[in-house]
Amino acid sequence: xxxxxxxxxxxxxxxxxxxxxxxxxxxxxxxxxxxxxxxxxxxxxxxxxxxxxxxxxxxxxxxxxxxxxxxxxxxxxxxxxxxxxxxxxxxxxxxxxxxxxxxxxxxxxxxxxxxxxxxxxxxxxxxxxxxxxxxxxxxxxxxxxxxxxxxxxxxxxxxxxxxxxxxxxxxxxxxxxxxxxxxxxxxxxxxxxxxxxxxxxxxxxxxxxxxxxxxxxxxxxxxxxxxxxxxxxxxxxxxxxxxxxxxxxxxxxxxx
Amino acid sequence: xxxxxxxxxxxxxxxxxxxxxxxxxxxxxxxxxxxxxxxxxxxxxxxxxxxxxxxxxxxxxxxxxxxxxxxxxxxxxxxxxxxxxxxxxxxxxxxxxxxxxxxxxxxxxxxxxxxxxxxxxxxxxxxxxxxxxxxxxxxxxxxxxxxxxxxxxxxxxxxxxxxxxxxxxxxxxxxxxxxxxxxxxxxxxxxxxxxxxxxxxxxxxxxxxxxxxxxxxxxxxxxxxxxxxxxxxxxxxxxxxxxxxxxxxxxxxxxxxxxxxxxxxxxxxxxxxxxxxxxxxxxxxxxxxxxxxxxxxxxxxxxxxxxxxxx
Amino acid sequence: xxxxxxxxxxxxxxxxxxxxxxxxxxxxxxxxxxxxxxxxxxxxxxxxxxxxxxxxxxxxxxxxxxxxxxxxxxxxxxxxxxxxxxxxxxxxxxxxxxxxxxxxxxxxxxxxxxxxxxxxxxxxxxxxxxxxxxxxxxxxxxxxxxxxxxxxxxxxxxxxxxxxxxxxxxxxxxxxxxxxxxxxxxxxxxxxxxxxxxxxxxxxxxxxxxxxxxxxxxxxxxxxxxxxxxxxxxxxxxxxxxxxxxxxxxxxxxxxxxxxxxxxxxxxxxxxxxxxxxxxxxxxxxxxxxxxxxxxx
Numbered sequence: 131x132x133x134x135x136x137x138x139x140x141x142x143x144x145x146x147x148x149x150x151x152x153x154x155x156x157x158x159x160x161x162x163x164x165x166x167x168x169x170x171x172x173x174x175x176x177x178x179x180x181x182x183x184x185x186x187x188x189x190x191x192x193x194x195x196x197x198x199x200x201x202x203x204x205x206x207x208x209x210x211x212x213x214x215x216x217x218x219x220x221x222x223x224x225x226x227x228x229x230x231x232x233x234x235x236x237x238x239x240x241x242x243x244x245x246x247x248x249x250x251x252x253x254x255x256x257x258x259x260x261x262x263x264x265x266x267x268x269x270x271x272x273x274x275x276x277x278x279x280x281x282x283x284x285x286x287x288x289x290x291x292x293x294x295x296x297x298x299x300x301x302x303x304x305x306x307x308x309x310x311x312x313x314x315x316x317x318x319x320x321x322x323x324x325x326x327x328x329x330x331x332x333x334x335x336x337x338x339x340x341x342x343x344x345x346x347x348x349x350x351x352x353x354x355x356x357x358x359x360x361x362x363x364x365x366x367x368x369x370x371x372x373x374x375x376x377x378x379x380x381x382x383x384x385x386x
Numbered sequence: 387x388x389x390x391x392x393x394x395x396x397x398x399x400x401x402x403x404x405x406x407x408x409x410x411x412x413x414x415x416x417x418x419x420x421x422x423x424x425x426x427x428x429x430x431x432x433x434x435x436x437x438x439x440x441x442x443x444x445x446x447x448x449x450x451x452x453x454x455x456x457x458x459x460x461x462x463x464x465x466x467x468x469x470x471x472x473x474x475x476x477x478x479x480x481x482x483x484x485x486x487x488x489x490x491x492x493x494x495x496x497x498x499x500x501x502x503x504x505x506x507x508x509x510x511x512x513x514x515x516x517x518x519x520x521x522x523x524x525x526x527x528x529x530x531x532x533x534x535x536x537x538x539x540x541x542x543x544x545x546x547x548x549x550x551x552x553x554x555x556x557x558x559x560x561x562x563x564x565x566x567x568x569x570x571x572x573x574x575x576x577x578x579x580x581x582x583x584x585x586x587x588x589x590x591x592x593x594x595x596x597x598x599x600x601x602x603x604x605x606x607x608x609x610x611x612x613x614x615x616x617x618x619x620x621x622x623x624x625x626x627x628x629x630x631x632x633x634x635x636x637x638x639x640x641x642x643x644x645x646x647x648x649x650x651x652x653x654x655x656x657x658x659x660x661x662x663x664x665x666x667x668x669x670x671x672x673x674x675x676x677x678x679x680x681x682x683x684x685x686x687x688x689x690x691x692x693x694x695x696x697x
Numbered sequence: 698x699x700x701x702x703x704x705x706x707x708x709x710x711x712x713x714x715x716x717x718x719x720x721x722x723x724x725x726x727x728x729x730x731x732x733x734x735x736x737x738x739x740x741x742x743x744x745x746x747x748x749x750x751x752x753x754x755x756x757x758x759x760x761x762x763x764x765x766x767x768x769x770x771x772x773x774x775x776x777x778x779x780x781x782x783x784x785x786x787x788x789x790x791x792x793x794x795x796x797x798x799x800x801x802x803x804x805x806x807x808x809x810x811x812x813x814x815x816x817x818x819x820x821x822x823x824x825x826x827x828x829x830x831x832x833x834x835x836x837x838x839x840x841x842x843x844x845x846x847x848x849x850x851x852x853x854x855x856x857x858x859x860x861x862x863x864x865x866x867x868x869x870x871x872x873x874x875x876x877x878x879x880x881x882x883x884x885x886x887x888x889x890x891x892x893x894x895x896x897x898x899x900x901x902x903x904x905x906x907x908x909x910x911x912x913x914x915x916x917x918x919x920x921x922x923x924x925x926x927x928x929x930x931x932x933x934x935x936x937x938x939x940x941x942x943x944x945x946x947x948x949x950x951x952x953x954x955x956x957x958x959x960x961x962x963x964x965x966x967x968x969x970x971x972x973x974x975x976x977x978x979x980x981x982x983x984x985x986x987x988x989x990x991x992x993x994x
Binding site for chain 3 (some may be wrong): 629
């Protein structure tokens with residue numbers, strides 16, 4: 131049984147069909163890439179999976195459960211986490227606080243405990259903070275934990291988003307253009323981080339990316355989207371040579 | 387600040403209560419004029435901090451706080467006047483009623499964006515006022531006189547302590563962080579598992595509960611209630627306090643609440659000196675609002691900054 | 698009974714056109730800046746006072762008084778934008794909203810200090826004339842003031858529609874409210890367009906103020922508070938950002954208010970506006986003519 135299953139998903143905005151008949155599945159611990167020209171509908175697919183858009187038809191199943199149209203926080207609690215194409219950090223909070231909001235997802239002492247400051251509360255706070263710091267260590271940001279997140283350099287902000295996403299201890303993580311705007315060194319670091327996510331943390335990863343160097347390097351399987359439809363699917367080597375893919379990308383990206 | 391006490395919160399609270407009680411015993415020796423200002427300062431601290439939880443911490447721009455205050459004021463007065471209910475119970479009942487109204491305001495406004503939310507809450511505050519205006523059992527347009535004077539220094543500052551303590555404890559907790567995340571980026575908060583609906587409603591309930599209690603304190607000090615005390619202007623007065631003190635800064639709102647309670651009295655002296663009948667208070671308020679937003683939007687006193695957990 | 702309803706309808710339409718004039722200013726500013734200009738209702742008040750002083754102190758006639766009020770308010774509106782809103786154009790919306798509240802209060806309380814809160818009687822520039830003929834035929838009282846209000850309002854609205862839809866500056870206004878950044882990149886002078894929008898909105902509000910002075914005969918520094926909020930409700934009702942919406946919303950609100958006040962209870966007169974507001978925000982926040990814009994995830 132696959133971990134994630136999208137069955138004939140179609141999404142419409144007003145009269146415009148952004149995604150049509152998207153059928154796709156992912157197995158546990160796979161690393162799959164989703165590529166396509168700008169506006170192809172990639173982020174829309176992510177948004178459907180994570181509950182931000184309700185599809186007009188089709189079903190999304192995760193770990194055997196039908197999650198179509200469920201609210202984002204419910205889906206997050208089931209074990210799907212994500213980063214955003216345009217960085218969405220909690221800007222005025224510190225790096226550590228950003229991650230703690232995610233790491234606390236599985237440990238909410240009740241209001242009474244919080245207000246009355248019981249020892250249970252302190253134990254939970256400790257757990258939450260430790261979990262957060264571990265996530266920061268994966269991406270190498272633990273030294274900056276008390277920095278205000280909006281003051282971080284761009285590359286670190288992207289890493290922070292990833293740390294935050296893994297702090298919810300998800301089964302599946304959706305990364306939306308994590309390498310966008312990164313220089314070559316940062317991109318190599320990112321590739322390393324993604325490998326750690328898959329190999330050490332056992333995460334299943336679905337990745338949207340324009341940087342072909344990243345995609346070709348780490349993805350086991352690639353899905354190509356254009357105008358909301360899947361036009362090709364296969365290993366990086368297979369995709370590289372498919373004429374439909376080259377045509378869709380003509381003039382917009384370099385492959386290899 | 388207060389949260390740094392950690393496990394010492396309880397002893398600290400007890401010491402404070404004893405201290406407040408002691409001062410209360412001496413209160414008859416304090417000049418009644420100053421005592422009044424001190425009492426109003428306390429009530430304003432409660433109002434400011436409670437509004438700050440909704441506006442500053444949760445980022446929901448609520449402009450109807452006077453309505454919550456009114457509900458608590460009228461209900462508690464109604465209970466003590468007609469049914470001789472003991473004061474603490476009347477206060478709590480007033481707070482609970484306001485809290486329920488808070489749910490009533492919070493739920494429909496969940497989907498609304500910033501400015502729409504502001505107007506909706508303004509509208510709800512006004513509806514509450516108009517309803518009270520037409521409710522003859524609590525005096526309606528003629529007002530509600532003869533409320534027993536139960537409020538004193540002890541009650542006011544006991545509740546100030548409770549509000550400050552609970553707000554700080556809330557802030558530095560998972561719930562507090564969740565509330566802040568809603569302010570910062572609601573969409574990302576949802577993706578991280580935060581049930582934004584529940585927390586927004588909680589923020590409204592928390593804020594409205596304490597506003598209701600403040601209303602009860604107010605009613606049992608002035609001994610008279612009239613709906614015209616709870617207009618949009620009143621909501622704006624409280625808004626000025628939290629803007630000045632820094633949206634999201636609990637300590638800041640407390641300080642500016644005190645400052646803005648003393649300020650009109652100080653201005654009274656100006657009137658005497660210049661021998662005018664003009665009351666420049668609201669003009670100064672509005673200038674303060676404008677200048678603060680233009681020059682130092684994070685507030686004159688506090689700011690967004692606070693630490694993540696107890697030391 | 699019919700004549701009673703008809704009578705109130707006429708009163709409602711007169712009131713509604715005032716709301717529409719003020720609502721237009723709100724909707725245009727919101728469309729272009731995404732800001733609720735809380736101070737707009739007080740610009741309307743200043744317009745009424747400007748007209749008042751034009752007639753009483755300068756002894757001008759009704760037309761010059763109108764023009765004077767409109768010019769004064771245009772200057773006022775543009776200044777408010779320039780000094781209070783423009784510095785905050787990139788700031789979070791709450792900051793601009795708070796400032797707007799501050800400006801509104803400032804105007805109201807300055808008005809109270811300078812002009813005293815006692816209401817003043819607007820001079821009788823337009824002697825009251827009731828159309829007997831209509832009264833005989835339909836049993837309703839229609840006076841010349843109502844006709845003036847209606848004709849001036851509609852005239853101004855037609856003029857506004859012309860400006861917005863048929864002139865270059867109007868096109869610029871529409872472009873800026875649609876996508877400010879792109880309009881700027883296309884060479885539109887954003888500051889100028891925004892100032893122009895404030896100027897026009899304020900002029901309409903001023904006209905409303907003078908008309909109210911003529912019709913209801915009394916003005917006071919706090920007269921803008923309620924109509925301001927209600928006109929905003931009207932703008933939301935019609936779809937904030939939509940000019941036809943503001944007009945429709947204004948008339949609907951005016952008629953609803955008068956009908957409720959006359960046939961249900963006059964004490965709930967003010968509440969009807971808020972009730973409509975809550976209902977609209979719950980049912981269709983984009984209003985009658987509005988379209989909902991979603992935040993991109």
